[in-house]
Amino acid sequence: MRRIIVCIKQVPETDKIGIKQEKGTLIRENIENIMNPYDKNALEEALIIKDKFDAEVIVITMGPPQAVDVLKEAISMGADEGVLINDEAFSGSDTLATSKVLAAAINKIADYSIIFCGQKAIDGGTAQVGPQIAELLNLPQVTNVKDIKIKGNKLEIVKATEDGAYLLETETPILLTTTTEINNPRSPTMMGINKAYGENGNKRISILSGKDLNINPKEVGLEGSPTNIYDFCMSKKSKTSEMIEGNKAKEKASILINKLSELNYI
Amino acid sequence: MKKSKVDIKEYSDVWVIGELIDGNISPVTLQLINVGKKLANKLNKNTIVVIVGYGEKDRVTKLLNYGVDKVLYIEHKILRNFNVMGYTEAIYKLIEERKPEIVLFGATSMARDIAPRLAAKLDTGLTSDCIKLDIDERDGKLLRTKQGLGGNLITTTICPRNRPQMSTLIPNIYRPANYNEKIFGQVEIINPEILCEDYKVKFIKKIPLEDKKVNLADAKIIVSGGRGLGEPSGFKLIRQLADTLGGIVGASRAAVEAGWIDSRHQVGKTGTIVRPDLYIACGISGAFQHQSGIYDSKCIIAINKDPYAPIFKICDFGIVGDLYEVIPALIEEINKKQQRYFDNFP
Ligand SMILES: Cc1cc2nc3c(=O)[nH]c(=O)nc-3n(C[C@H](O)[C@H](O)[C@H](O)COP(=O)(O)OP(=O)(O)OC[C@H]3O[C@@H](n4cnc5c(N)ncnc54)[C@H](O)[C@@H]3O)c2cc1C
Ligand SMILES: Cc1cc2nc3c(=O)[nH]c(=O)nc-3n(C[C@H](O)[C@H](O)[C@H](O)COP(=O)(O)OP(=O)(O)OC[C@H]3O[C@@H](n4cnc5c(N)ncnc54)[C@H](O)[C@@H]3O)c2cc1C
Numbered sequence: 306m307r308r309i310i311v312c313i314k315q316v317p318e319t320d321k322i323g324i325k326q327e328k329g330t331l332i333r334e335n336i337e338n339i340m341n342p343y344d345k346n347a348l349e350e351a352l353i354i355k356d357k358f359d360a361e362v363i364v365i366t367m368g369p370p371q372a373v374d375v376l377k378e379a380i381s382m383g384a385d386e387g388v389l390i391n392d393e394a395f396s397g398s399d400t401l402a403t404s405k406v407l408a409a410a411i412n413k414i415a416d417y418s419i420i421f422c423g424q425k426a427i428d429g430g431t432a433q434v435g436p437q438i439a440e441l442l443n444l445p446q447v448t449n450v451k452d453i454k455i456k457g458n459k460l461e462i463v464k465a466t467e468d469g470a471y472l473l474e475t476e477t478p479i480l481l482t483t484t485t486e487i488n489n490p491r492s493p494t495m496m497g498i499n500k501a502y503g504e505n506g507n508k509r510i511s512i513l514s515g516k517d518l519n520i521n522p523k524e525v526g527l528e529g530s531p532t533n534i535y536d537f538c539m540s541k542k543s544k545t546s547e548m549i550e551g552n553k554a555k556e557k558a559s560i561l562i563n564k565l566s567e568l569n570y571i
Numbered sequence: 572m573k574k575s576k577v578d579i580k581e582y583s584d585v586w587v588i589g590e591l592i593d594g595n596i597s598p599v600t601l602q603l604i605n606v607g608k609k610l611a612n613k614l615n616k617n618t619i620v621v622i623v624g625y626g627e628k629d630r631v632t633k634l635l636n637y638g639v640d641k642v643l644y645i646e647h648k649i650l651r652n653f654n655v656m657g658y659t660e661a662i663y664k665l666i667e668e669r670k671p672e673i674v675l676f677g678a679t680s681m682a683r684d685i686a687p688r689l690a691a692k693l694d695t696g697l698t699s700d701c702i703k704l705d706i707d708e709r710d711g712k713l714l715r716t717k718q719g720l721g722g723n724l725i726t727t728t729i730c731p732r733n734r735p736q737m738s739t740l741i742p743n744i745y746r747p748a749n750y751n752e753k754i755f756g757q758v759e760i761i762n763p764e765i766l767c768e769d770y771k772v773k774f775i776k777k778i779p780l781e782d783k784k785v786n787l788a789d790a791k792i793i794v795s796g797g798r799g800l801g802e803p804s805g806f807k808l809i810r811q812l813a814d815t816l817g818g819i820v821g822a823s824r825a826a827v828e829a830g831w832i833d834s835r836h837q838v839g840k841t842g843t844i845v846r847p848d849l850y851i852a853c854g855i856s857g858a859f860q861h862q863s864g865i866y867d868s869k870c871i872i873a874i875n876k877d878p879y880a881p882i883f884k885i886c887d888f889g890i891v892g893d894l895y896e897v898i899p900a901l902i903e904e905i906n907k908k909q910q911r912y913f914d915n916f917p
Pocket of ligand 2: 342
């Protein structure tokens with residue numbers, strides 16, 4: 306295991322997210338941004354391998370300048386370096402355009418053994434980016450990984466599916482996406498915080514633009530994305546909740562069970 | 572891999588990528604055929620089912636009984652078991668050759684692995700996990716509707732310039748296509764040239780689900796416990812209610828983080844998104860991240876001692892009270908009902 310690359314997305318937290326009317330892209334201003342929670346499992350797995358095999362862990366993110374925050378957070382948890390991929394031209398990218406940019410950056414970083422992605426992002430949440438990066442790099446992939454054992458230059462992987470798990474054997478280089486079952490992500494350490502936010506913190510971060518990656522701006526962003534948002538609406542269910550009234554728990558329970566039985570739920 | 576301008580007029584027909592499970596046609600394939608036929612009718616095009624596999628011709632032929640115009644059966648030894656690279660390449664080659672306008676998958680493990688790769692290889696758009704598919708009557712484009720942002724948003728996407736238009740559909744939303752004795756289509760067998768095998772990912776064995784009870788995504792009845800249980804042993808009571816109803820146990824993240832229950836039980840935005848008939852939330856406040864995982868439940872019941880808990884705003888029935896009193900009372904009432912049912916049995 307030489308080098309492990311972890312793809313991390315910065316995502317908006319809270320339910321205040323909206324969509325820009327004219328363009329159909331997300332409004333992200335004035336909303337607190339966090340590291341995609343699923344990506345913490347991907348990072349943790351990379352760090353576990355780093356601890357055992359002394360691999361180098363590089364975290365990458367495509368996003369606006371403030372996305373550097375998730376790179377710093379990852380470094381404070383134990384990653385070695387961060388790469389921010391930022392260009393005006395990337396905004397409004399669908400999964401394919403996003404994957405093209407990330408694949409180009411991964412190609413530039415080169416020499417990797419494993420690329421990790423999270424299971425999905427909590428905002429877009431398509432779970433398409435991992436497999437699309439793998440396709441563009443012509444790499445094999447295993448998605449929804451819930452256990453990894455490294456045996457020499459072979460990996461033993463347990464993949465979760467709807468009807469049970471699969472034990473697979475693979476080699477590197479490979480792209481893996483993790484589940485939340487795989488591990489419990491660690492917290493930042495004091496040493497890590499120093500590394501990330503201390504005097505030399507910025508030296509661990511590099512920034513790549515579309516030009517650095519030789520990306521044709523017409524192939525990315527809103528214009529280069531095959532998928533466009535056509536329409537959207539908020540899906541607040543306007544439910545009328547019925548509160549069960551009664552004197553004692555027993556009475557309420559009896560009323561509820563009768564209602565559920567009338568409605569054929571039980 | 573960017574193609575020079577795509578001529579969208581060259582593309583026609585609606586393809587359904589079917590799946591066989593242990594040799595049988597999977598339920599979602601029949602649901603997709605139903606949807607595919609509706610779309611194809613609106614466009615005045617054919618509905619074609621594509622199956623990838625080996626040695627299944629008889630089973631594949633049965634698909635003709637569901638009113639499809641044609642079955643394309645891609646058959647090769649390498650494709651006997653599912654492998655990501657081989658399946659992707661086999662379907663990719665056929666799409667490049669035949670140029671379907673629309674390609675649909677079920678939102679299954681298989682599709683999650685190959686649909687995104689196919690879209691990247693074809694340089695086209697994909698919308699996964701749709702809850703509705705339709706045709707825009709003005710220009711014949713596929714409208715792909717799904718939930719976004721953890722259930723807060725319903726989004727419809729289009730793929731205006733690239734072809735095919737691809738989508739995966741969540742199972743059990745549409746009805747299956749009807750069975751018909753009369754058939755009019757035919758099966759065409761495609762024998763692809765040697766494909767790249769996924770030689771780097773070797774299948775060793777299948778590990779059956781250790782605990783079937785944690786298949787939250789498909790559960791019909793879920794009883795969940797939260798921090799309001801106060802202590803880990805509270806889940807004994809939750810399990811008792813779940814067992815009484817034949818349901819399975821869920822949990823809020825707070826309960827998981829407290830270490831009271833395994834994270835596989837977590838419901839919500841970062842746990843499992845569930846869609847049971849009956850969801851019973853006990854001692855759960857109803858944080859946005861929990862709510863967004865349960866919106867699609869047919870009936871939500873909340874038990875909480877705080878009358879102002881947000882969960883009461885999204886439930887169908889609410890009981891204000893101590894869960895340690897309400898749950899035992901519920902179990903007793905259910906047992907009584909079931910007893911009565913058996914008593915009335917002749
Ligand atoms: C409501 C909504 C609906 C959308 N529908 C579609 C659609 O149908 N089709 C479509 O193609 N696009 C769609 N998009 C756009 C899509 O969300 C963006 O392209 C997004 O940049 C990447 O996809 P994702 O969030 O779905 O990530 P996922 O594919 O869910 O992310 C999986 C993993 O990929 C990695 N990753 C993803 N993005 C980045 C990044 N920027 N930097 C580093 N790593 C990353 C992370 O490891 C992450 O865990 C939609 C967006 C929204 C908001
Ligand atoms: C990025 C992110 C992702 C998250 N993802 C998820 C997720 O996927 N799923 C999830 O659930 N949460 C998630 N959370 C956490 C979420 O924000 C809440 O913190 C969590 O859901 C609260 O759990 P709870 O309702 O059990 O606890 P609390 O909010 O503490 O609620 C406990 C409730 O129990 C009631 N209660 C107490 N005692 C009793 C009693 N004896 N009888 C009856 N009622 C009683 C109280 O009135 C209270 O309403 C996420 C948070 C973040 C930041």
